[in-house]
C-alpha cells in the first residue's frame with residue numbers, strides 16, 4: 376500500500392509538502408503545497424510549465440505534472456512542518472521520457488528484468504565558502520595539506536555535526552565525516568543503497584547541506600572546481616550488483632569466482648563485464664558524470680596545492696590505488712572515481728546502469744589492469760583512451776556512442792545533447808578576462 380501523504384501529514388504534524396523534481400541540468404525545482412491540497416496532488420501531480428526549466432520543452436507544451444513518489448518522502452529535519460518529496464514528471468498521462476528520475480526508473484526496471492539490482496554509495500564532496508562563493512569560509516584554513524585537519528574541522532563542527540545529526544535521524548546510517556584534501560572542503564559518508572534511493576538521498580543531501588550552510592552564514596557548493604589550484608569536488612560512486620532489491624538482497628552478483636585480472640581482485644564474470652561496459656563507454660559517459668564546463672578543470676587538472684588532484688585523466692582501472700578512473704578496492708565492488716559534484720544524481724545512477732548493462736550484454740572486456748601510480752607514470756601507458764578535455768569533446772563522444780545513447784533513451788539523449796550544446800555555445804560566446812589578458816596586444 377502506497378503511503379497516503381494526507382494521513383502521513385496528520386500523523387507527523389506536517390503542514391506543507393515540497394514537491395520536487397530534477398531537471399536535465401540537475402536543478403531541483405519545487406512547489407510548496409499546503410497539506411490541505413496534498414491528496415489531490417498525490418493523485419494528479421503538481422502542475423509546472425515545463426519550458427521554464429531545463430527539460431527541452433516549449434511554451435506550447437501542455438502542463439507538466441510532477442507526481443510525488445510517496446515512498447520517498449522526507450520530513451526536513453531542520454523544519455519539521457515541511458516534508459520534501461521527489462516527484463516523477465508526467466505529461467498527458469505519459470511519463471516525460473527525458474526527465475532524469477524517469478530515465479533512472481526505466482533503467483532500473485531493465486536491469487531487474489535481467490535479475491540485476493544495482494546498489495551504490497556516493498561520496499558527494501563539497502566546499503563551505505563565503506556567501507558570495509569566492510573564498511573558503513574559514514580564513515585560517517590555509518594549510519598546503521589540509522586533509523583530515525582536526526583543528527579546521529572543529530572550526531566548522533557546527534555545520535558538519537548538524538548535517539550528520541540530520542542523517543542519523545533520517546536513518547541513513549552515516550558512518551564518517553572529514554575535512555577533505557582542499558581548504559574548505561568536506562566529505563560526509565552514509566550507507567550505500569539501491570540506485571533510486573541513493574539518487575533521492577544524493578539530491579536531498581545537496582539540498583540539506585546548502586540549507587544548513589546558509590543557516591550558519593556560509594555557502595555549500597558541489598561545483599567540480601570552485602577554487603583554482605585546489606583539489607576539486609568529486610562524487611565517487613561505489614558500485615555493486617545484487618540478486619534482489621532492498622533488504623531482500625542476499626547475493627552480491629559481482630563477488631565470487633572470476634577470471635583473469637578482474638578475478639584476481641574478487642570480481643565475478645558479470646562484475647568483469649559490467650566494469651567492461653563502464654570502461655568501453657567512459658569517454659561518452661563523461662558527458663553525464665562530468666556535465667559542466669567547469670568539470671574539465673577537475674579532470675585533466677594540473678597538480679593541485681596538496682600535491683595530487685585525486686581525479687583521473689585516462690580511462691584505466693586497477694586494484695586498491697586511487698590514481699585511476701576505476702579502483703577495485705576489494706572483492707565484489709568497484710569505485711568509479713570519474714563523477715564530480717555537478718553530476719545529476721539521477722543521471723549519474725542511470726548512466727552507470729546503462730553502461731554496465733551494455734557491458735554485460737556484450738561481454739565487454741575492461742582491458743588491461745595497470746598497477747602503477749598514474750600521476751607519476753601515466754605517460755608510460757599506451758593505448759588507454761584519454762578522458763575528454765572539455766565539455767564539447769564529451770558531448771561529441773556521447774553523440775558518437777550509439778549504444779549508450781540508445782540505452783539512456785532516444786528522447787533523453789536528444790534533449791540532453793540539444794540543451795548542453797546550447798549551453799556550450801553560450802559559454803564560448805562569453806568574452807573572458809583570459810582572452811583580454813593574453814591576446815589584446817597580438
Ligand SMILES: [Mg+2]
Pocket residue numbers: 498500555562609
Ligand atoms: Mg573524497
